[in-house]
Structure formats: structure tokens, C-alpha cells
Amino acid sequence: MVSGPVLWLVVVYLGSLALLITSAFFRLDDFTGKSTSEWTLANLDEAFTTGAYRTLVVRSVLIAAAATATCIAVALPVAFYISRLARPWAKRGLVVALTIPLWAGYLVKAYALRAIFEPGGANGGGFLNSVFGGSPGFGYTATIVTLAYLWFPYMLLPVYTGFERLPDSLLDASGDLGAGTLRTFRSVIFPLLIPSIAAGSIFTFSLSLGDYITVKVVGGTTQMIGNIIERTLLAPNQPLAAAFTLWPISIMVVYLVVMSRLGAFKNL
Amino acid sequence: MQLSRTSRWSLRTITYLTIGLVYLPLAIVLVLSFNDSNALVWPPRGFTTHWWSTLADVESAREALATSARIGLVAMLIAVVLGSLLAFGLQRFEFFGKNAVSFLAVLPIALPGIVTGVALRNTFVRFGWDLGYLSVVVGHATFCIVVVYNNVVARLRRMSPNLREASADLGAQPWQTFRYVTWPLMRSAVAAGAILAFALSFDEVVVTTFTAGAGVSTLPQWILNNFSRPNVLPYVTVVATIVMIISLPIAWLAQRLSDGPRER
Secondary structure, three states: OOHHHHHHHHHHHHHHHHHHHHHOOEEEOOOOOOEEEEEOOHHHHHHHHOHHHHHHHHHHHHHHHHHHHHHHHHHHHHHHHHHHHOOHHHHHHHHHHHHHHHHHOHHHHHHHHHHHHOOOEOOEEOHHHHHHOOOOOOOHHHHHHHHHHHHHHHHHHHHHHHHHHOOHHHHHHHHHOOOOHHHHHHHHHHHHHHHHHHHHHHHHHHHHHOOOHHHHHHOOOOOOHHHHHHHHHHOOOHHHHHHHHHHHHHHHHHHHHHHHHOOHHHOO | OOOOHHHHHHHHHHHHHHHHHHHHHHHHHHHHOOEOOOOOOEOOOOEOOHHHHOHHHOHHHHHHHHHHHHHHHHHHHHHHHHHHHHHHHHHHOOOOOHHHHHHHOOHHHHOOHHHHHHHHHHHHHHOOOOOOHHHHHHHHHHHHHHHHHHHHHHHHHHOOHHHHHHHHHOOOOHHHHHHHHHHHHHHHHHHHHHHHHHHHHHHOOHHHHHHOOOOOOOHHHHHHHHOOOOOOHHHHHHHHHHHHHHHHHHHHHHHHHHHOOOOO
16 A cells, blocks of 8 residues: 555655766766766766855855744744634634745745835836835845745744644743743743744755745845756756755755754654 | 733734735735736836736636646646555554655655756656656656645544544444545545645646646746746736635635544
């Protein structure tokens, strides 16, 4: 019974990943633009030791981390409010209201945020510019805000579920022992929510790290690792593109290991 | 937990502000679909229903919509069958390597789409298979399986094993237990997973971009290609608005279904 789906995941998915990784070790025939069957380490060397590419990877990781941090910072108070302060009949409505935009279309939202951050020019201004008289324009801020906006529901849902599982008695006990709101949050709530946050962050981090379209739409000249993979693949230099994909693959494997240590997989 | 008036007030403000901010971009798209201009700028120039009334003439949009629906349905069917089987098997049976399999089952959504896309493209090209409908469906089904699996496995975990045991004690064969006990309790989770799988496939851009051949254009690709064309751009906002309006009740239904019976 399990063999059908496992076969699909192993053969189609893992098989493709394995082929992709091995393809990074083949030499490119400069003349035909196709990969040959000669083994080489040159692609890996270029992808992993070139300073410019390393900077790009670090930048992508920082952008993904900032988007994730933004999601956490918003999800914590919102989930706390819905779980503990909202009236019981309003809870469901609030959660649905905050997760439904996930269905509104990735590109539509990305371009809607472009219309918001548009710094103004020949065609007129963007929303921020004409309503608030200024916009950070296209760049890091716009990219991070857009990524956080796109993936926020993925963080909210596990954090909200985590809050729902917190027994009231723990919070009351903390209060009875003299802890204020902030102290209770820091010493009781936050540690218990770490698995939920870790679970949500797998999605926000991974989806942001591999994103190359958002950064094209609102990032101005900013580039992320996905842009390099896409450009190299279409160059066409398949082996080098495969070598570049080893960056997100290895970063995500490390990330998943750390998050599973934090208990993320019990909350997925 | 006791909270000061200020904390309560600020938490409520943050929550409603967040809801407002989440809907602002969607509202802007809605408003701009009636804008008498072909640029995505604010404020709108003037009111027109031209884009809405002439949408039916935009053949490329209709074709892209049909393509997306077709791919979404096939990917959904594959995902429902394989994802439910996987969840049922992993929950019900113990076997060697079970942990590895459940880790494998989250990998396609834990790794960025660009990795999946580039990997599948490479495989198709390597074996000389054409990139087209089939490759897109394979790509979509791969992450849709995971979505259905997650939905169904969560439901099965909440289901008490007592029910199954009671059924067996009353003399039911395993298939009867499945038919009359397990299935009625898990079917709404399967339905919710199916809706979610279709929605994800319908909205997917990255895997599609890398696995679609020249002849296949899904709705997101149509959107991507037409945002830079001023004469089609307003139709993109109309299509986006229509998709949003259709998705709302479906999303609500999926939420209800994934909550499961008796727990509302």
C-alpha cells in the first residue's frame, strides 16, 4: 500500500535529485552547450569558491531569515490575541480571514505589492508614494516585506495551533508566581512555542530562499540564488546550474536538521 | 492569564491592523481592475468596466485557464490516491525505514520549488522525454502528494485506535472496518487535501516554468508573461480578481472540511 506513493517519491523525486546532483560533476561542452560524460569538479569549484556567488548566497540567506523573522514577529502577537483574547465565535473567522489570502495567487500578490512599492515615475506613483508621500522603492525592504506577506499564513497556522495547545494553567501559574506579561512570554510561552515556530519557519525560510520571481518583481536590481540558477540553466549551462542548486539543497538540509532538533516535525 | 488594558488593546490593534494590511494589496488589485489606465499605478485614473466586459475576447486567458484546470485536476487525482495511501500506510503499519519515509514525504515541500523544478527538468531532458503537459503534471503531483499526505495523516493521528479495535471485536473484516469506520472519518480530510492540492497546482509558477515545454502555458505563466504588456495588463487584474472571488468560498470549504467531524 505504501509502495506506490513511496515508489513515486523515491523514483521520481529522489531519483531526479540524485541525477541533478550527479549532473553537477559533468563537464559542459562549450561548443554544443550540452553536458558531456566527462567528470569534473570545475562546476562545484566555480559555484562554491567564487566570492561574488558566496556573497549572493549569504544575501539570499539573510533575506530569507529576515522574511522569516518578520513572519514570527507578526504571528506571535496575532496568534496570541486570537487564541487567548478573541471571543470564541470570532476565533475561526479571524484564522480563516488571515489564511484565505494564501489562495489569492502568488503572482497577483507579488505584483500588487509592486503597485504598492512603486517609487513613482513617468506613469505616476505607487500606493505608498501617493498615499503616504514616500516609498522605500524596489530593493531589500520591498523584497523582505513581500516575501513575509506571501508566506505569513504558513507561520501563523502552526503558531496559532501551538498557542491553542498551551494549557491556561501554565500561564496562570506563571502569573501567580509573580511574573509579568513579558516575563511569562519569555520564560513560559516562547519556549513552549519553539517547535511550532520551527515548523512554520521551514516553509517561510525555504519558500523565501528559493524565490527568484518576487525579487525580480519588487527587488529592483537585487539578485538571489534562484536568479543565478535560472540564468545559468537558460544560458544554457545545466551542469553549473546543478552545482548552484547544491547551495539551497545543502542549506535546507542543515536547516531541516536543526529544526527537527527543535521539534518541528512533531508540529508539521 | 491577566493582561493589562494596554496589552489587550495593543494586541487587538496589531491583529486587526494585520488583517487590514493582508487585504490591502488584494483590494488594490480589485480597484485597479476597474481602472481606466493600463499601468499598475495609484491613484486610479478613472472608472471603466471595459476590461471586465471585453475579457471574453482574450483567447490566451481562456486557454491558460483551461490548461491550468486540466493540469490541476490530473495532479490532484494522482495526489489524492498516492497521498492518502501513503498517510494510511504510514499511520497504520510499522515497518523498517518508516521514519525515513515520513521524512521523505515532507522533502518536496521543504526544498525550494526551484530545486524540484530544475531536478525534474534535468531528468526529462536526460531521458529524452518531451517537456509538456506530462512533465508539468509529474512536477505538480510530486508536491501535491505531500499536501494530501499531510492533511490525511493529521486526521488519522487524531482518530482513536479504539474505534478500529471495537469494529474488529464486533466481527468486522479489515475492509469493512475501513469502509464503515475509518473512511467516513477520514474522507473530509481527503477532500480538503484534494482542494488544497488543486489550489497549489493552479497557483504554481516555479516548477511549471522549468518543466513546461514551449506549448504549455498555465494561468500563472500567462500572468507572468502579460504583466509587461501594457495592453493585456488590465485583463490580468480582472482575471486575478475573478480567481480571488472564486477561491474565497472554496478556501472556506476546505477549512471546514479539514477541521473534521464534530469539532467546530
